[in-house]
Each structure stands twice: as structure tokens, then as C-alpha cells.
Amino acid sequence: MHILVLGAAGMIGRKLVGRLLADGQVGGRPISRLTLFDMVEPTAPGGSVPADTVAGDLAAAGQAAKLVADRPDLIFHLAAIVSGEAEADFEKGYRVNLDGTRELFEAIRLVGDGYRPRLVFTSSIAVFGAPFPPDGIHDEFHTTPLTSYGTQKAIGELLLADYSRRLFFDGIGIRLPTICVRPGKPNKAASGFFSGIIREPLNGQEAVLPVPETVRHWHASPRAAIGFLMHAASMDTARLGARRNLTMPGLCATVGEQIAALRRVAGDRVANLIRREPDETIIRIVQGWPETFSARRAEALGFRAERSFDEIIRVYVEDELGGRLPA
Amino acid sequence: MHILVLGAAGMIGRKLVGRLLADGQVGGRPISRLTLFDMVEPTAPGGSVPADTVAGDLAAAGQAAKLVADRPDLIFHLAAIVSGEAEADFEKGYRVNLDGTRELFEAIRLVGDGYRPRLVFTSSIAVFGAPFPPDGIHDEFHTTPLTSYGTQKAIGELLLADYSRRLFFDGIGIRLPTICVRPGKPNKAASGFFSGIIREPLNGQEAVLPVPETVRHWHASPRAAIGFLMHAASMDTARLGARRNLTMPGLCATVGEQIAALRRVAGDRVANLIRREPDETIIRIVQGWPETFSARRAEALGFRAERSFDEIIRVYVEDELGGRLPA
Numbered sequence: 001m002h003i004l005v006l007g008a009a010g011m012i013g014r015k016l017v018g019r020l021l022a023d024g025q026v027g028g029r030p031i032s033r034l035t036l037f038d039m040v041e042p043t044a045p046g047g048s049v050p051a052d053t054v055a056g057d058l059a060a061a062g063q064a065a066k067l068v069a070d071r072p073d074l075i076f077h078l079a080a081i082v083s084g085e086a087e088a089d090f091e092k093g094y095r096v097n098l099d100g101t102r103e104l105f106e107a108i109r110l111v112g113d114g115y116r117p118r119l120v121f122t123s124s125i126a127v128f129g130a131p132f133p134p135d136g137i138h139d140e141f142h143t144t145p146l147t148s149y150g151t152q153k154a155i156g157e158l159l160l161a162d163y164s165r166r167l168f169f170d171g172i173g174i175r176l177p178t179i180c181v182r183p184g185k186p187n188k189a190a191s192g193f194f195s196g197i198i199r200e201p202l203n204g205q206e207a208v209l210p211v212p213e214t215v216r217h218w219h220a221s222p223r224a225a226i227g228f229l230m231h232a233a234s235m236d237t238a239r240l241g242a243r244r245n246l247t248m249p250g251l252c253a254t255v256g257e258q259i260a261a262l263r264r265v266a267g268d269r270v271a272n273l274i275r276r277e278p279d280e281t282i283i284r285i286v287q288g289w290p291e292t293f294s295a296r297r298a299e300a301l302g303f304r305a306e307r308s309f310d311e312i313i314r315v316y317v318e319d320e321l322g323g324r325l326p327a
Numbered sequence: 328m329h330i331l332v333l334g335a336a337g338m339i340g341r342k343l344v345g346r347l348l349a350d351g352q353v354g355g356r357p358i359s360r361l362t363l364f365d366m367v368e369p370t371a372p373g374g375s376v377p378a379d380t381v382a383g384d385l386a387a388a389g390q391a392a393k394l395v396a397d398r399p400d401l402i403f404h405l406a407a408i409v410s411g412e413a414e415a416d417f418e419k420g421y422r423v424n425l426d427g428t429r430e431l432f433e434a435i436r437l438v439g440d441g442y443r444p445r446l447v448f449t450s451s452i453a454v455f456g457a458p459f460p461p462d463g464i465h466d467e468f469h470t471t472p473l474t475s476y477g478t479q480k481a482i483g484e485l486l487l488a489d490y491s492r493r494l495f496f497d498g499i500g501i502r503l504p505t506i507c508v509r510p511g512k513p514n515k516a517a518s519g520f521f522s523g524i525i526r527e528p529l530n531g532q533e534a535v536l537p538v539p540e541t542v543r544h545w546h547a548s549p550r551a552a553i554g555f556l557m558h559a560a561s562m563d564t565a566r567l568g569a570r571r572n573l574t575m576p577g578l579c580a581t582v583g584e585q586i587a588a589l590r591r592v593a594g595d596r597v598a599n600l601i602r603r604e605p606d607e608t609i610i611r612i613v614q615g616w617p618e619t620f621s622a623r624r625a626e627a628l629g630f631r632a633e634r635s636f637d638e639i640i641r642v643y644v645e646d647e648l649g650g651r652l653p654a
Contacts, residue, residue, distance in 0.1 A: 090493065129569060133467075140460075140468060140469050141467060141469060142467050142468060142469045142470060143469060143470070143485075144488065144569065144570050145485070145488075145489070146492070146569055148489055148493070151485050151486070151488070151489040154485050155482050155485050155486070158470075158472070158478050158481050158482055158485075159478070159482070161471065161472075161478070162472070162475055162478040165473070166417065166475070242456060242471065242473055243471050
């Protein structure tokens with residue numbers, strides 16, 4: 001099968017391509033070709049599967065049509081301007097996250113002639129906005145985003161469901177939890193500390209915690225996220241009915257529970273590298289974020305996340321540190 | 328104040344313009360000018376308020392910018408391709424209902440310079456799709472439309488909330504119940520019988536009932552709908568917070584209750600003009616429609632609908648038949 005990955009140069013995109021090459025197949029069908037697309041040209045993967053890499057602007061006229069002209073059997077649409085940038089640059093966010101998505105969906109529709117690929121779209125828990133139900137966000141809670149990014153993702157979900165209903169493609173939208181532990185350098189995202197307080201100490205560096213330990217949030221590892229994508233690519237979508245967008249399972253943990261897990265996995269010396277430095281701006285932003293979910297539908301459909309924060313930390317140590325804890 | 332009405336030639340649009348001229352003011356501010364827009368040129372209203380009538384395509388380049396160039400203080404956006412047509416003509420539905428709405432919102436944003444009109448958008452209960460909660464659709468139920476029309480309205484709601492949050496305009500979206508009793512000729516809409524079984528007998532004609540009397544639905548009169556629009560135009564939107572889209576109150580009635588009300592208001596001879604002729608296609612379509620709602624938020628914010636189907640029938644007799652029942 002021919003697989004198209006949009007957003008292939010991002011953290012999730014690169015890990016997904018690695019998994020596709022390692023598996024060599026999706027749902028029992030061998031992978032014969034990859035097309036990897038992003039705003040910056042993705043790195044060509046090694047291995048025996050032919051892979052084209054393409055840099056471009058998905059919202060530009062004709063770009064999406066070119067990408068689907070060879071009728072890829074499976075499309076992963078991960079491409080997006082992130083939350084902070086979509087909020088800072090209104091026009092760019094709508095152009096990439098809404099127009100880009102719509103151009104892709106339209107290009108697929110206009111191929112016609114029975115073409116109906118599986119399309120996996122990464123949405124986000126940012127489609128939800130406070131106030132939330134006290135017992136967590138259930139599968140029938142309304143989407144009232146409080147950011148332009150969340151709005152664009154919620155619109156993408158609606159389009160995906162309608163295009164799927166009209167049989168233009170076989171779509172599934174997956175709302176990712178906050179991905180933790182994100183590998184790489186610290187970034188300026190307000191949510192950065194959730195990963196930073198684990199990642200920096202495990203790399204022997206101090207981390208700043210800007211919020212109280214009572215803050216609760218919804219996490220899944222990068223490895224779990226790739227698992228969601230692979231399951232969405234191969235599952236029987238007839239089981240979704242008309243409701244094609246799913247909140248993914250995750251792990252609800254307080255910052256205090258994150259730190260206790262780090263202490264259990266890596267010891268006091270590592271955990272003591274976290275410095276408390278409350279930041280009122282971040283505290284206020286985080287108050288509007290979802291704390292916990294009841295993702296029953298996705299669980300019943302076979303999606304699986306970690307069951308403890310210790311496990312999330314061990315995934316990071318295995319996948320990013322070659323299994324080695326700091327001495 | 329200068330008021331722009333988009334969709335001014337439709338049934339609701341014409342009644343709204345009549346009410347605006349009769350009132351002469353909105354929320355205590357005198358109306359100084361009207362601009363009436365539709366795909367076909369709206370009829371120029373009589374009266375002392377200057378009114379421009381414009382025919383055009385809201386999605387066409389530059390049309391929306393022209394309409395908002397004079398900075399109307401209040402905009403009613405009622406323009407839409409109806410459900411059946413949006414389903415039959417996919418491209419036309421998205422062009423008018425999504426692109427047209429987005430062009431309007433963008434045109435307002437691009438005026439800039441502190442321009443921030445009140446914008447009232449008519450959405451629909453078609454944003455909801457079965458299966459529904461057994462106790463009715465509450466204010467936090469998710470929007471999973473089962474038509475392209477419902478999808479386009481749900482996207483309009485999301486855009487309205489985001490543009491309002493960004494302070495580009497002061498928006499409010501109102502989800503109208505099925506409007507009953509619609510005046511005029513019978514139409515081919517699957518929902519047509521809800522009005523037809525009341526309207527035709529009151530005009531001395533036979534009506535066909537294609538569904539069982541147990542079918543429940545959610546109704547409001549045209550007069551109530553105009554009341555919703557006027558309240559949305561003048562209310563304090565600070566009370567909405569970030570959640571700018573509201574399910575309007577209505578009356579839940581079975582077809583049997585509709586007929587019993589007709590019998591009470593107009594007598595046996597009129598009610599006996601309803602002929603039962605089950606239509607399996609319509610029965611199946613209607614099964615996917617909402618039956619009842621709990622519209623607590625809108626009620627708490629002062630929106631009011633009829634409290635009995637007898638009242639809905641009396642509104643029709645007063646507003647369309649000059650108060651005269653058939654002899």
C-alpha cells in the first residue's frame with residue numbers, strides 16, 4: 001500500500017514513519033511506497049521502502065491535488081500550526097489548519113472514480129473549553145474551544161465526519177492527549193513544563209515547575225500516540241458509525257503524581273532537580289485546560305494508553321535514552 | 328442605527344424586516360437605515376426608514392466587503408441554502424453556507440479600526456444528530472450533524488464563537504427549532520407535514536400525514552423566531568461568556584398533540600381534513616431527528632417560545648389569516 005504522511009517532519013510524524021518502516025505493513029497489507037510531506041522537507045528515511053519527500057504549503061492552489069493524484073491508500077493528516085502560533089497569527093492558523101485541511105479533503109473528493117482512502121486526522125483535546133463537567137469530559141460533551149487552534153481542529157472534525165458520511169473518504173479523527181514526555185529541547189509552550197519536569201531531570205538538568213503540584217492533566221506518551229495512529233489506520237471503521245471523532249484514552253495525573261513517579265523510577269537526586277517557581281500567567285492559562293476524560297468509546301474500540309505515570313517515564317527512558325537512567 | 332439583513336427575502340427575513348419597521352428601534356436605539364440582501368432582490372419595504380435592497384452572492388469575491396463597508400451596527404445573518412438542497416448539491420451548500428459565512432466574518436474583521444458590530448446568526452437544531460439522550464438534548468450535548476447543512480451550521484457556530492472571542496464582532500448564534508406553522512404553499516421538505524397538517528386544514532384543504540401520531544418534535548412559531556432574533560440583537564452578550572451559541576426554547580409536541588390542539592382551536596370539521604398516508608421514507612428520515620430539548624440556558628437568558636400547541640396555532644390564525652377561522 002501507498003501511504004501519504006502530511007506533517008512528516010514533526011515529532012509525531014518522524015516517529016510514525018519510523019514505526020511504519022519497522023512494521024513494514026499496516027493491518028496486514030505490506031507498505032510499497034511512502035510520500036512524506038511537510039512545510040520543510042522531511043528527512044528521507046532509510047530502509048527498503050521507496051519514499052518521496054516533498055516540501056510545500058498544503059493550502060496553496062494545486063498542492064493537495066498533486067499529493068493525492070497517485071491515490072495513496074492511507075493518508076495521515078498530522079500537519080498543523082501549533083496552538084500558540086495559531087493564536088498569535090490568526091490568518092496563518094486559519095490558512096494552514098482550516099484551509100489546508102479543506103484543500104486536502106476537497107482534493108480527495110475531486111479524484112472521484114471510486115477513490116476512497118482511509119484518512120487519519122489528528123485532532124486535539126483543545127477542541128474542549130472550560131467549564132468542564134466535574135467528573136471529567138465524556139464522549140458526548142460539546143466542543144467549545146477557547147483558542148483558534150481548537151476551533152480549527154473542531155472544524156476539521158466536522159468536515160471529516162461529513163466527507164466520510166458522503167463516502168468521499170473513510171475518515172477517523174483522534175483527539176490526542178497532551179503528549180508527555182516530549183523529547184528534545186524545552187519550548188515556550190505553556191504546557192511545556194509537563195514534559196520538562198521529567199525530561200530535564202532525566203538529562204541531569206534543572207527544571208522549573210511554574211504551577212502547584214495539585215494541577216491535574218491528561219497525558220499519553222509519544223509511543224502511545226503512534227499506537228493510536230496505527231490502530232486508527234487499520235481498525236474496522238464501520239464500528240464508528242457516523243461519529244468519526246474520538247477522544248483518545250490517556251492517563252490523568254497531578255503534577256505531584258508525576259513527580260512521585262519520577263522519584264520512584266529515577267530516585268531522589270533526579271526528582272530534586274525540579275525547582276518550584278510559580279508563574280501566575282501559566283497558572284491562569286492552565287486553569288482553563290481539561291483535567292480528565294472518560295474516553296470509554298475509544299477504549300471499547302481498542303485504543304490503549306499508559307496506565308501509570310511510571311510507565312510514561314519508562315517509555316521515555318527506553319525510547320529516548322536507550323534505557324539508561326542517569327547515574 | 329444601521330441594520331444589515333442577509334437573507335432578507337426569505338420567510339423569516341421578511342417577517343424580521345416587518346418587525347424592525349414596526350418597532351422603529353432595537354434595544355432603544357432608533358433604526359436609521361436598513362440594507363436588505365439576498366440571492367434574489369428583496370422587496371423594498373414601505374415606511375419612513377431608508378432601505379437599500381441588494382441581490383448578490385455572499386460568497387463572491389468582494390460582495391461581503393461591500394456590504395459591511397458602511398459599518399452596519401447590527402447584522403442579521405439568516406442567509407442559507409436549506410437542508411435538502413445542501414444535501415443534493417454538495418458544492419453549492421458549502422459555497423453558500425460555509426464560504427458565504429466565512430467571507431462575511433472575514434469582511435467584518437478586515438474593516439478593523441475598532442469596528443465591532445453585533446452579529447446574530449441563525450443556526451439550527453440540525454447541528455445535532457442521533458442517537459440522542461433519552462431525556463432530551465441539553466445545552467452541553469455535542470454537535471454531530473448527519474447532514475451537510477447541519478455540518479455547515481455547526482462550523483458557522485464555531486467560527487462565530489472564535490471571531491467573537493477575538494473581538495472581531497459581538498456574535499450570538501441561535502439554533503432555531505422547526506418553525507411551525509410556516510405560512511405559504513406546501514413544500515417538498517421532509518419536515519413539511521408538521522406545518523401542513525395545521526395550515527392546509529385551516530385553509531379548508533386536505534393535508535396528508537405521512538408519519539404516526541406518536542412522532543415527537545420541537546416547534547416554535549415564526550413570531551417566536553422573530554422574538555428570538557430581536558432579543559439576540561439587543562441582549563447583554565456579556566452574559567453569554569465564551570459560549571455564544573444557544574439552543575432556542577421551543578415546544579415539544581407529538582403529532583397527536585398537534586392534531587388535538589387543532590381540534591380544540593378550529594373544531595372537528597377542520598381537524599378531520601387530515602388524511603393518514605404513511606410514507607416509509609419520511610418515517611425513516613424523521614427517526615433521526617431530535618424530539619425534545621432542555622433549552623435552560625436560553626430560557627435563563629430571556630428567550631421565550633410558545634407554551635402550548637394551541638398557542639402556536641392561534642399565532643398562525645392571527646398573523647396569517649387575519650384572526651379568522653374557517654366557517
